[in-house]
Amino acid sequence: GAVVSQHPSWVICKSGTSVKIECRSLDFQATTMFWYRQFPKQSLMLMATSNEGSKATYEQGVEKDKFLINHASLTLSTLTVTSAHPEDSSFYICSARKPLAVPGTDTQYFGPGTRLTVL
Amino acid sequence: GENVEQHPSTLSVQEGDSAVIKCTYSDSASNYFPWYKQELGKRPQLIIDIRSNVGEKKDQRIAVTLNKTAKHFSLHITETQPEDSAVYFCAASDSGGYQKVTFGTGTKLQVIP
Numbered sequence: 484g485a486v487v488s489q490h491p492s493w494v495i496c497k498s499g500t501s502v503k504i505e506c507r508s509l510d511f512q513a514t515t516m517f518w519y520r521q522f523p524k525q526s527l528m529l530m531a532t533s534n535e536g537s538k539a540t541y542e543q544g545v546e547k548d549k550f551l552i553n554h555a556s557l558t559l560s561t562l563t564v565t566s567a568h569p570e571d572s573s574f575y576i577c578s579a580r581k582p583l584a585v586p587g588t589d590t591q592y593f594g595p596g597t598r599l600t601v602l
Numbered sequence: 603g604e605n606v607e608q609h610p611s612t613l614s615v616q617e618g619d620s621a622v623i624k625c626t627y628s629d630s631a632s633n634y635f636p637w638y639k640q641e642l643g644k645r646p647q648l649i650i651d652i653r654s655n656v657g658e659k660k661d662q663r664i665a666v667t668l669n670k671t672a673k674h675f676s677l678h679i680t681e682t683q684p685e686d687s688a689v690y691f692c693a694a695s696d697s698g699g700y701q702k703v704t705f706g707t708g709t710k711l712q713v714i715p
Contacts, residue, residue, distance in 0.1 A: 515701075517702070517703070525707075525708075526691060526705045526706065526707050526708050527646065527691070527705045528705075529702060529703070529704070529705075532702060543603075574643075576645060576646075578703075580701065590648070590651075591636075591648075591703060592648075593645040593646050593647075594645060595644070595645045596643075596644070596645055598643075
């Protein structure tokens with residue numbers, strides 16, 4: 484299998500502060516990683532696609548200046564929630580795409596998630 | 603973009619019975635359909651997937667069927683056990699370069715002992 488880690492697993496911060504979440508692929512290189520947000524009892528909503536060495540692609544309605552994404556290496560992507568507010572409180576999950584031998588058969592592996600609570 | 607609908611939102615079955623979850627998708631270009639199981643506070647776990655060149659796939663008690671013409675796919679769990687209780691998400695992946703995955707709304711499955 485493949486392992487994707489996230490750090491921190493949970494964070495509590497004051498309103499107005501910034502929070503950085505790291506997503507690492509531990510045993511494979513991932514040119515593409517994805518960031519999702521999941522509110523309680525809801526589905527995973529894709530926020531952005533993170534590409535190593537280039538700008539992230541954001542989904543409609545997601546503020547790129549508020550959710551900064553950096554994919555500086557093939558094993559690390561970071562999501563920074565800037566000027567966090569209580570409505571940003573959510574479960575943030577990353578996934579990393581592991582290329583397989585057969586083109587078009589890549590599989591996504593999810594990180595354990597980060598629970599953000601903004602007071 | 604892709605839109606994935608999932609039904610039912612909740613499902614209760616007696617232990618040993620079968621459970622069926624159905625999904626429809628909108629983008630005919632989607633060609634990969636994974637199913638995930640998510641326990642409370644945990645990451646989604648891939649339980650089975652199917653690609654558009656296959657109509658059915660089975661793995662022990664779990665099977666998935668795909669009807670490309672109708673653009674719907676289903677998850678079948680037989681001989682359900684209490685540990686099958688969780689939220690299940692279907693998903694569809696586009697055939698674009700990034701292969702983004704769009705999730706369904708989820709089904710909370712409760713298996714009653």
